[in-house]
Amino acid sequence: MRNVTSETLTDLLLNLSGPDTDPRVQEVLGALVKHLHAFATEVGLTHSEWRKGLELLTRAGEISDAERNEFVLLSDVLGLSSLVDMINSPDDCTSSSVLGPFHVLGAPQLPVGGDLIGDNAGQQVVVQGVVRDQAGAPIEGAVIELWQTADNGLYSGQDATQPDYNLRMAMTTGADGRYAVSTIRPTPYLVPTDGPAGDILNATGRHAWRPSHLHFIIEAAGYRSLVTEVFPSDDPYLDEDAVFGVREDLVMEFQPGTRAALPADIEARDRLDEGFSSVEFDFVLPPA
Amino acid sequence: MRNVTSETLTDLLLNLSGPDTDPRVQEVLGALVKHLHAFATEVGLTHSEWRKGLELLTRAGEISDAERNEFVLLSDVLGLSSLVDMINSPDDCTSSSVLGPFHVLGAPQLPVGGDLIGDNAGQQVVVQGVVRDQAGAPIEGAVIELWQTADNGLYSGQDATQPDYNLRMAMTTGADGRYAVSTIRPTPYLVPTDGPAGDILNATGRHAWRPSHLHFIIEAAGYRSLVTEVFPSDDPYLDEDAVFGVREDLVMEFQPGTRAALPADIEARDRLDEGFSSVEFDFVLPPA
Structure with a gap:
C-alpha cells in the first residue's frame, strides 16, 4: 500500500479487516473511520490542529x-x-436522558413513601407517580433509583459535608406500580469547566449551566432499563441545558402541596414544611 | 430547547456558539460535531456501544x-x-509521514559523516544525501534529526540495555546541503497491542507490524519542517504497514557499499564491515 493516497486510504483501511471480524464491529468501526477521515479532509486538518x-x-x-x-x-x-x-x-415511552457522572451503586433501599429530606435544607417536595407499560398497566417490582443535588448544587460524593448516599435512594414498586418519596428541590449547577470540555464551552462562548433535575434509573424484569432525568418546569436553564438533556416529556410541574391530600404512606407527611410542593410524574417503560 | 430532536440537535448545538468564537474553531468543531452525530445516527449507536x-x-x-x-x-x-x-x-516535495511516539528531544549533534554504529550489532549502512528546495538547490543550515530501532527492534528509551540516545542524532548541513551518517539497518517491529489500539487491530484481524524505517525531522529557516520516515525497499511489511506510513517516494534502496567509493568525511569508513550497505536519499522541503 505504498501507493496509498488521501483518496484511497479510507477504503484500503476498511478492506484490511479479516474474515472473522464481527459484522457489527465492522459496521460501527467502518462508519467511525469514514466520518473521522471525512472530517479531517473537509476542514484540511493541519498537524498543529x-x-x-x-x-x-x-x-x-x-x-x-x-x-x-x-x-x-x-x-x-x-x-x-x-x-x-x-x-x-421509543416514541411512546418516557424519554431517556443523560446518566451523567454522579451515579453511584449501592444507594439505600427506601419503602414507597420514604423520606430523603432528613437534615437537608431546601424547598421540600413530594414526588410520586406510577411506573407503567406502554398499554398503561402498572409494573410491579420495578426498581427506581433516584439521585440529585443538595441545596448547594453538589451531589454527595462531590461534597465532604454531606453524609454518604445523601439524597440517593432505591425503591421497589408494589402491585400498583407506585413510587413516592419526599425530598428537596434540586438546584441548577455548572458542569466542570477546568478540563477540555470546559475549554470547548469557553472557546465557543457557551455557558456550563445545567437546569436542576432529578436523576432516575428504572429497571423492571421484561422491560428495557430507563436512564433519565426530570426537570422542574420553572427552571431558568430549561431551554439552555449545556448537555442537551431536556425533553418536553421530562418536564415536571411543581404544585403547591397540602398535607391532607397526601397518601398515608408518605413517611414525612406530618413534619413537612408549610409551603411544600407536590409533583406527579409517571414513567412508561418499553418492553425488553 | 426542550423540543430538540435527533434531527435538530446538530444545528441547534452549532448555533449556540457566541459571536466571539474564532472562525476556524467554529469550522473545525462544527465539522467534528456534524460527523460525530452523523456517525451515531447512521449506525444507530446503542447505549452499550x-x-x-x-x-x-x-x-x-x-x-x-x-x-x-x-x-x-x-x-x-x-x-x-x-x-x-x-x-x-505538497506534491513535489518529500512526503511527510508519522512522527510516532519514540522521538525524544536533545539528541547529540554529529558532524556530517558522523557515526551512530558504535557498539550496535546489525547490518551496517551509510546513509547520505542532500537537503534541497523545490528548485533543486541545496539548503545550508538544515538541521536533520534521525532516530531508529536497534537490531532488537526497540528504540533507546524503550530498552534499558541501550545507552541514552543510542541511534539518535542531530546534524547540520553545510553549504552543499549534504548529510551523511553511518548507522545500522532498522528492523520491523510490532506497535503495542496491550491497549485499545491493539484491541481494534485484534477485533478486525489486522496485524501490528510496521516495516523497518529511519525516522527523520528536517528543519531549516525559511522552509516548512518535514517529519517523515524512510523505508528499505526490501522490507516484507512495506505494503502492510499497520499505521499506513509508507509512500512511494519514501522508499530507499540498499546498495552494496565499497569503502573506496565513500567520501573522506565518513568517520567510520575504515572500520565498516565488509558487506556494508549504502543508501542515497535526498529530501525536498517546501517553503515556509
Whole structure:
C-alpha cells in the first residue's frame, strides 16, 4: 500500500479487516473511520490542529479518575450523549436522558413513601407517580433509583459535608406500580469547566449551566432499563441545558402541596414544611 | 430547547456558539460535531456501544504516560495520522509521514559523516544525501534529526540495555546541503497491542507490524519542517504497514557499499564491515 493516497486510504483501511471480524464491529468501526477521515479532509486538518486534538484527549485522560470521567463530559457537551438517548428512545415511552457522572451503586433501599429530606435544607417536595407499560398497566417490582443535588448544587460524593448516599435512594414498586418519596428541590449547577470540555464551552462562548433535575434509573424484569432525568418546569436553564438533556416529556410541574391530600404512606407527611410542593410524574417503560 | 430532536440537535448545538468564537474553531468543531452525530445516527449507536467507546478512550488515558501516548497510536491505526500527513504534503516535495511516539528531544549533534554504529550489532549502512528546495538547490543550515530501532527492534528509551540516545542524532548541513551518517539497518517491529489500539487491530484481524524505517525531522529557516520516515525497499511489511506510513517516494534502496567509493568525511569508513550497505536519499522541503 505504498501507493496509498488521501483518496484511497479510507477504503484500503476498511478492506484490511479479516474474515472473522464481527459484522457489527465492522459496521460501527467502518462508519467511525469514514466520518473521522471525512472530517479531517473537509476542514484540511493541519498537524498543529491534529496535535491540539490529541492533547485535548490526553488531558481528558489525565483529569479523569474513579469519580470523574471527562470523556463522558465531552460526549455530553458535544451532544453525543443526548443524541444516543434520542436514537434509542421509543416514541411512546418516557424519554431517556443523560446518566451523567454522579451515579453511584449501592444507594439505600427506601419503602414507597420514604423520606430523603432528613437534615437537608431546601424547598421540600413530594414526588410520586406510577411506573407503567406502554398499554398503561402498572409494573410491579420495578426498581427506581433516584439521585440529585443538595441545596448547594453538589451531589454527595462531590461534597465532604454531606453524609454518604445523601439524597440517593432505591425503591421497589408494589402491585400498583407506585413510587413516592419526599425530598428537596434540586438546584441548577455548572458542569466542570477546568478540563477540555470546559475549554470547548469557553472557546465557543457557551455557558456550563445545567437546569436542576432529578436523576432516575428504572429497571423492571421484561422491560428495557430507563436512564433519565426530570426537570422542574420553572427552571431558568430549561431551554439552555449545556448537555442537551431536556425533553418536553421530562418536564415536571411543581404544585403547591397540602398535607391532607397526601397518601398515608408518605413517611414525612406530618413534619413537612408549610409551603411544600407536590409533583406527579409517571414513567412508561418499553418492553425488553 | 426542550423540543430538540435527533434531527435538530446538530444545528441547534452549532448555533449556540457566541459571536466571539474564532472562525476556524467554529469550522473545525462544527465539522467534528456534524460527523460525530452523523456517525451515531447512521449506525444507530446503542447505549452499550457508546459506553464501550467511552471505556476505550478511558483506558487509552489510563495506559498513556510520558513515554507512551495511546491516543497517538489510535490515530495511527485508524489512519488519521497518515491522512493528516497526506493532506499537508505538497506534491513535489518529500512526503511527510508519522512522527510516532519514540522521538525524544536533545539528541547529540554529529558532524556530517558522523557515526551512530558504535557498539550496535546489525547490518551496517551509510546513509547520505542532500537537503534541497523545490528548485533543486541545496539548503545550508538544515538541521536533520534521525532516530531508529536497534537490531532488537526497540528504540533507546524503550530498552534499558541501550545507552541514552543510542541511534539518535542531530546534524547540520553545510553549504552543499549534504548529510551523511553511518548507522545500522532498522528492523520491523510490532506497535503495542496491550491497549485499545491493539484491541481494534485484534477485533478486525489486522496485524501490528510496521516495516523497518529511519525516522527523520528536517528543519531549516525559511522552509516548512518535514517529519517523515524512510523505508528499505526490501522490507516484507512495506505494503502492510499497520499505521499506513509508507509512500512511494519514501522508499530507499540498499546498495552494496565499497569503502573506496565513500567520501573522506565518513568517520567510520575504515572500520565498516565488509558487506556494508549504502543508501542515497535526498529530501525536498517546501517553503515556509
